[in-house]
Amino acid sequence: MSQPTVTGAGPAFTADPADGRLFRTSRVVRSVDVTPAGRLRFDALARYLQQAAEDDLADAGWAETYTWLVRRASVAVRGYPAHRDRVQLRTFCSATGPRWAERTTTVAGPAGDLIQATAVWVAITAADGRPVPLGDTFHRIYGPSTGGRQVSARLSHPDPVGAAEGRRWPLRASDFDTAGHVNNSIHWAAVEDVLAGLDWLPSVAELEYHRPVLPGHDPRLLTERADGQLSVWLCSDGQRMASAVLR
Numbered sequence: 734m735s736q737p738t739v740t741g742a743g744p745a746f747t748a749d750p751a752d753g754r755l756f757r758t759s760r761v762v763r764s765v766d767v768t769p770a771g772r773l774r775f776d777a778l779a780r781y782l783q784q785a786a787e788d789d790l791a792d793a794g795w796a797e798t799y800t801w802l803v804r805r806a807s808v809a810v811r812g813y814p815a816h817r818d819r820v821q822l823r824t825f826c827s828a829t830g831p832r833w834a835e836r837t838t839t840v841a842g843p844a845g846d847l848i849q850a851t852a853v854w855v856a857i858t859a860a861d862g863r864p865v866p867l868g869d870t871f872h873r874i875y876g877p878s879t880g881g882r883q884v885s886a887r888l889s890h891p892d893p894v895g896a897a898e899g900r901r902w903p904l905r906a907s908d909f910d911t912a913g914h915v916n917n918s919i920h921w922a923a924v925e926d927v928l929a930g931l932d933w934l935p936s937v938a939e940l941e942y943h944r945p946v947l948p949g950h951d952p953r954l955l956t957e958r959a960d961g962q963l964s965v966w967l968c969s970d971g972q973r974m975a976s977a978v979l980r
Contacts, residue, residue, distance in 0.1 A: 746839060747837055750880065754826070755823055755825045756789035756825065757821065760822065762820060771815045772814075773813055773814040773815065776919065776924075781820075781822060781840070783918065785822045799857060800856075802862070802912070803854050804888070806851070806853075808849070810936050813934065814840065819843075820842055821840070822839070823841070824838040825878045828879050829884065832855060834856070835851060835854075837851045890964075890978055901952070901954075913948075920946075921940065924977050931963075935963070940976070941977075942975050944974045955967075955968060964979075
């Protein structure tokens, strides 16, 4: 089965840091990670990225009491890994804010770098989910690779005013993680539901998390396509829970 081609070249990838921590790991693209055409899905990619981040923290001996909640993510694509490919992941802290940090992860195949994802994660207490300062331990381990770069946690996607299409997007028990809300990879699964009906793939995909999707919510999946851009929203009870922009 032929696969749609990537449109556009996408932005240039950020280089690995000259100083500081750079963690490396690898994954094999399994049959559960791909579309029927054999292309790595975005939700599977999101799991790879989260697993690499968790492995990095474990390898660094991370023992802080707070946890992390993703605020936004941007993925730039030169090419999509395929079924049975072994991909290499390189991940590092690329910027910080008062209570959040940016992680950049590059996914490489046998022929070179294919995907680069940049995600802003907020440091929160496990008890009540309130943002907390990163602390001295974080800056000692992860600060050098940032080169002093600062990043904002602000969101920028528009509301779904005039979205052309909408339908229910039922939740499953398996969608919820240890934080008690829908895992960030599941939001990417909603994006895949939209892409499945198109003969098109993006070279840039951005996802913003506005509010947690909790048990009892009844999300609707809204879409709009115009001017070479696809916009996707998950909404519940009249509120925007997450949004994606693909181009």
